[in-house]
Amino acid sequence: MIKELTYPFDADEIIVKKRAIKRKLLEDKDNMVSKKVAILGGYTTNNVKNILELFLMANGILPEFYESEYARYYEDAVFGSEELDSFAPDVVYICTCNRNVPFYPDITDNAEEIDRLLDDTYSRYLDMWESIRERYNCPVIQNNFEMPYYRLLGNSDASDLHGRVNFLTRLNMKFYEYARSGNGLYICDINYISADYGLSEWSDPFYWYMYKYGLNASAIPYLAMNVANIIKSIYGKNKKGLVLDLDNTLWGGVIGDDGQDGIEIGQESSDAQAYSEFQDYISEQKKIGVLLNVNSKNDLENALLGLQHPDSKLSPDDFICIKSNWEPKDRNFKEIADELGLLPESLVFVDDNPAERQIVTDSLPGVSAPEMGEIHERIRVLDRSGFFEVTSLSDDDLKRNDMYKTNVIRRKQSEAFSDYHEYLLSLGMKAVICPFEELYYPRIAQLTNKSNQFNLTTKRYTVEEIASAAADNETITLYGRLEDRYGDNGIVSVVIGNVSGEVCDITLWLMSCRVLKRDMEYAMFDALVDECREVGVKTIIGNYYPTSKNSMVAEHYKTLGFSLCSEDEQGHTVWSFDIPFEYSRKNTVIDIGK
Amino acid sequence: MTREKIFDKLNRVFQDVFDNETLELEDNTTADDIEEWDSLTHIDLVVAVEREFGIKFSMGEVRKMQNVGEMADIIQKRI
Numbered sequence: 001m002i003k004e005l006t007y008p009f010d011a012d013e014i015i016v017k018k019r020a021i022k023r024k025l026l027e028d029k030d031n032m033v034s035k036k037v038a039i040l041g042g043y044t045t046n047n048v049k050n051i052l053e054l055f056l057m058a059n060g061i062l063p064e065f066y067e068s069e070y071a072r073y074y075e076d077a078v079f080g081s082e083e084l085d086s087f088a089p090d091v092v093y094i095c096t097c098n099r100n101v102p103f104y105p106d107i108t109d110n111a112e113e114i115d116r117l118l119d120d121t122y123s124r125y126l127d128m129w130e131s132i133r134e135r136y137n138c139p140v141i142q143n144n145f146e147m148p149y150y151r152l153l154g155n156s157d158a159s160d161l162h163g164r165v166n167f168l169t170r171l172n173m174k175f176y177e178y179a180r181s182g183n184g185l186y187i188c189d190i191n192y193i194s195a196d197y198g199l200s201e202w203s204d205p206f207y208w209y210m211y212k213y214g215l216n217a218s219a220i221p222y223l224a225m226n227v228a229n230i231i232k233s234i235y236g237k238n239k240k241g242l243v244l245d246l247d248n249t250l251w252g253g254v255i256g257d258d259g260q261d262g263i264e265i266g267q268e269s270s271d272a273q274a275y276s277e278f279q280d281y282i283s284e285q286k287k288i289g290v291l292l293n294v295n296s297k298n299d300l301e302n303a304l305l306g307l308q309h310p311d312s313k314l315s316p317d318d319f320i321c322i323k324s325n326w327e328p329k330d331r332n333f334k335e336i337a338d339e340l341g342l343l344p345e346s347l348v349f350v351d352d353n354p355a356e357r358q359i360v361t362d363s364l365p366g367v368s369a370p371e372m373g374e375i376h377e378r379i380r381v382l383d384r385s386g387f388f389e390v391t392s393l394s395d396d397d398l399k400r401n402d403m404y405k406t407n408v409i410r411r412k413q414s415e416a417f418s419d420y421h422e423y424l425l426s427l428g429m430k431a432v433i434c435p436f437e438e439l440y441y442p443r444i445a446q447l448t449n450k451s452n453q454f455n456l457t458t459k460r461y462t463v464e465e466i467a468s469a470a471a472d473n474e475t476i477t478l479y480g481r482l483e484d485r486y487g488d489n490g491i492v493s494v495v496i497g498n499v500s501g502e503v504c505d506i507t508l509w510l511m512s513c514r515v516l517k518r519d520m521e522y523a524m525f526d527a528l529v530d531e532c533r534e535v536g537v538k539t540i541i542g543n544y545y546p547t548s549k550n551s552m553v554a555e556h557y558k559t560l561g562f563s564l565c566s567e568d569e570q571g572h573t574v575w576s577f578d579i580p581f582e583y584s585r586k587n588t589v590i591d592i593g594k
Numbered sequence: 595m596t597r598e599k600i601f602d603k604l605n606r607v608f609q610d611v612f613d614n615e616t617l618e619l620e621d622n623t624t625a626d627d628i629e630e631w632d633s634l635t636h637i638d639l640v641v642a643v644e645r646e647f648g649i650k651f652s653m654g655e656v657r658k659m660q661n662v663g664e665m666a667d668i669i670q671k672r673i
Contacts, residue, residue, distance in 0.1 A: 016642040019613030046634045210637075210653055217641050 001368040005058045007385040008371065011221040018050055025057040031548050032062035033460065035235065038089035039065060040073035040128075042100035043214035048227075051220050052093075055228030059237050070212070071100075077128035080135055090462075091231055092132050093141045094125075097190070097214030098148055098168055105162045107152075114161050122174045129178070129185055137464045139184045139234050141227060144172045146194040146215075149203040184464060186230050186391055190215075193222055196384075229386035235460060236449025239368065239387040240342055241291030242282065243333055245351035246303055246324070250282070250314065251275050252375070255306040256298055266311030274375040279313035281379045286318055289397035290388050291340065291404055293347070294322040295332045320404045329356050330363035339411070340404055341513040343452070343549070348387050350378075394443045396490035406486035407514050424519060424589040427484040431520065431590045433527040436470035436477040443491050444479055447510060452549040454511040454521075456542065456556060461508075474499050476531045480524050482515055482590070489515055493524050497532075497540070504528075504537040509556075522586035525560055529583055539578050546571040560586070595673055600647075600666050607642045608662075611635065621663035647673055 004014055004021050014021065035056070039045050049065050056063045066087040068076040073094055076084055101121060105114045125142065132140050148157075148164040157163030172191060179185045194202040197219050207213035215223060232238065247254045252264025252271045264272040265279070286292050292314075296303050303324035307316045316322060321339050323332040329351070337344040345366025351357050357369035370385055372378050396403075410427065417423035436444060441463050448461040461469070469475050480493040492515045496508040506528075511521060532540060542557040544550075554573075558564070562575035605619045612630055625631040631639075643665065644650055649672045651659075659665045 012641055012645040015638050016607070016610050016645065017613075018638075020610070023613065044634075047637065206653060210656060213637075217637055 001366070002058050005055060005225075006368060006370055007225065008373070008381060009221065011218050014051060014054065014221045015047070015217065018054060021054055022057070025054060029057070029062055032057060032060050033235070033458075034062045034064060035090045035231070036087060037063045037065055037231070038068075038076075038084060038087060038092045040068045040076050040092060040094045042071055042073050042094075042096035043208075044070065044212045045095050047213075047217065047220050048095055048224060051224035052227055055221075055224050056231060059228055059232035061228075061232060061235065061237065073100075074124060074128060078131050080131075085135070089136055089138055091139050091141065091234065092136065093188075093227055094128060094143065095214070096143050096145075098145045098164075099208060099214060101145065101168070101171070104164050105167055107162050109162065111161055114167070118167065118170055118174070121171060125175065126178065129183065133184060133464075137462075137468075139186060139462060141186045141188050141230050142175060142179075143188045143190045144175050146190050146202065147199055149199075149205065184462075186234065188223075188227055188230060190223065190226075193226055194219070197222055226386065229389040230391060233386075233389040233391040234449075234462075236446055236451075238389060238450075239290075239348050240346040241293060241320075241340070241348070242285065243293045243295045243336055243347050243349050244282070245329075245353070245356065246294060246296040246298060246306055248352045249350060249372075250279060251306055251309070251312070255302045260305045260309055263306055263309065265309050271375065272311075276311065276313060278375060278378055281382070283313050283318060285388065286401055287398070288388065288390060288393060289400040291347075291401055292319045293336045293340075294319050294324060295329050295336060295349070295351075296324045297326055297329070298324045300324045318401075320401065320408060328359060330360045333360050333364060333367070339408060341407070341516065348382075348385075350382070392442045392446060394446065394490075396443055399488070399490065402487060403489055403514065410484075410486055420517075421589065427486070427518070427589075429482060429484045429518065429590040430593055431480055431482045431523050432593050433478055433480040433523060435531075436466060436479055438467070438470075440479055440491055441466045441470070444494055447491065447494055447512065448508065451510040451512060452547070453513050453552055454516065455547075455550050456509045456553055457507060457545050458547050458550060459508050469496055476504060476528065476535070478524060478527055478531065480520060480527070482518065482520055493520055495524055495528055497528065499532075499535055499537055502536060502538040503541060504532050504539070505541045506543065509542070519587050519589050521556070521560075522588075523590045523592060526585045526587050527592070529579055532579060537579070539576055541565075542575040542577070544573045544575070595670070597666060597670060600669050601662075603646055604643065604662060604666060604669075607646050608639070611638050611642050619662045621666075622661055623663075624661040643669070649673060 002025060039049055045067060049067055053063055066084055066089060073096060103117060105117060129140050145168040148168060151157035151165060153160050153163045157165040160166055175187055179187050202215050202219050204216045207216050244250060252275050253262055255263055265275050266272045294303060303322060304316050307314060321336045323336055333349065334344055337347055344364040349357060349360050349367055349369040352372050361367055361369050368387065370381050372381055414423045445461050445463040445466045470477050476497040476499060478495040479491050481491045482489045492512040494508060494510050495506065497504040497506045542562055544554060544557065557575035562577040565574045565576050567573045608619055609615055609617050612628065640651060640656055647669055655668050659668065
C-alpha cells in the first residue's frame, strides 16, 4: 500500500501531490480490476473523483468515471441520460450534503407537517435508489447527512422536531432502514466522518461560497478513503487478517525481559488499560471474521506466557498461526500467509517498531503496515483505515477463524498419512452441491469477488447479477459447500455455465483456496456433468484467462480430461470436453448429499 | 520572508501540484501560461500554498489571485 495514502495520512499532501501519486499507482495498473463508477453529485465533485481514483487504485481497482453535470444528481438518477446509460455503471455514488436538502421544518410547522416534509424529502432519495436499481442493477452508495453548520434552537435543535439536527437525524434513520433491507444501498457515513474530522472545519462555508464544494477541500481525502473502502469491500477486496507483534503491541514491555508479571496488561496502570482495550478491539475484529496471527521475536514459550497472562483478553486459542521465533519478520509473515493459503497482501502487519514494518513492506510490497503511533492512538489508526470495512456479514465470516484453524490442524494431520487418498478419506468429507439458492446469493457474490487464485475466468459478479444468473433458464449454476470431521467450511466453490443447444460454456469456476487438494473440484465437475445431461448438453467448453494470480489453474481443464482447442497470445486457452455415454465419477472421497 | 524566498517556495508548490519539475514561474505567470491550470486546479493550488506558508486565505484574497505575482504579494502581506 502506497505510503501517502495509508492512514494516518497528510490530507493536503495527497491533494498537492495527486498527480505524482497517480503516476506511481499507474505502474501497477495491470494488476487492477476495472470498475465503472458513476458519481452523481449535489456539489462540485471533480476533486472527490480525482482523490477517489487514487484510493481505489491503491486497493487494486482501476476506476473509469462518469460524473453528472453540476448538481444534476437527481435528474441523472431518476431519468437517466444517454451518456450514463451507455456508460453502464458498476456502482453509483450519490455524493450529496445537507446543502442539498431543499426545505427544513419551519418553526410554525406542526408535527404532521414536519412528518410530511420528512417523507417528501426522503422519497426523492428513494426514487433515485429505485430507479438506479431498475436501470443499472448495481450497488448504490449514498452519503447520509452531516449535521447542520448551525443550531437555531441551540441544544434543543437535537430533540425538537423543528430543529435541523433533529430533522437530518430522522432523515438519516430512514436511509439506514432502507439500507438494512438489503436492496444494494450502502451508506457512506459522512455524519461520522465529518464529526471525526471536526464539523466546523468540514462544513467551513468558505468552500461552498467559493467553489460550491459540499465540504472543506482538505477533508476530501477522508471522504474519498471511505467511499473507496465501501467499493473495495463490495468487490471483495477487503483485507482478511492481522499479523500482530506482541511486545509493546499487544502488551506493554518485553515478555522475555519483564516476565509474565512484568508486562503491562489489565487494569493496574493507564498503559495496561490502554493495551487491554486494544486487545478487546482486536478480539472484536476476530468476531467479524478477521484472521488473527502472531509474528513476534520471542521464544515461543514466552510468547504463550504473555498470551496466558490472567488479564490478557486474547489467548493463544484466538490465533491461527503463532510465529514466535528469531527469524526475520518478513520471512515469518510470508510463512503465515502460506499456511493460511492467502496472499501476503491480504494481511495487515501491526507492529509498533517502524524498522520491522519497513522490513516487511520492503520485502512484501503489497502489505499494509500502518504507522501505529502511541498505544492510545492505535485503535483509531486500525479502525479508520477500513481494512475490514463490512458491507455484508455472512455466517461464514463469523466462523472464519475456526475454519482456518481447523485447516491448520488438517494440514498437520495430513503429514501423518503416507497415502494422500487415505488421508482424504479420513477427513470424512461431505458436500452439498446445488443450484444457487437465494439465501446464499451474497456469499456467492462475495466469493466471485475475492477469489483470485483458483479462479478460471476471474469474472466478478454483484449480488444482483448472481440473482439474474440463478433465475435464467439457460444458465447452469452450482454452489458447493464442504464439511468434514473438523468442521464446516461453508460455501467454497461456484460454477456458472451458459447453455446453448448442446453446448455448455463455463463462464465461472472458482474455489476457495482453503479447500485446495481436497478433490472438491472433481465433485463440482461431476455435479456439472449431471446438470448438463439433464438439459441435453453433450459438450462442455472451458476457458482459462490468465491473471497474475491464477496460474495454479492453468492446467485445470487438462487435469479434468478436456482437450485444448485454442490458445491466444495472452495465454487465454479454450478447452472442450465431450460427455461420454458412460461417465465415470471423478470424485471418490467426498460424500455428496443434497 | 523576502519576495525571492516566497517565489522559490511558490515555484516548488507549483511543481508539485502540476507534477512538473521543469516549471519556472514568473511574476506575471497566469492560468493562461500553464495548460493544466484551470479553475479546479486553482483550488488545489490554494490548498497547497496555504499548507506551504501555514496561512488561510480569505475569499477576497483568493478571488484577487489572478497571477503568481499577486499571489506572492498577498503572501508577503500575511506572513
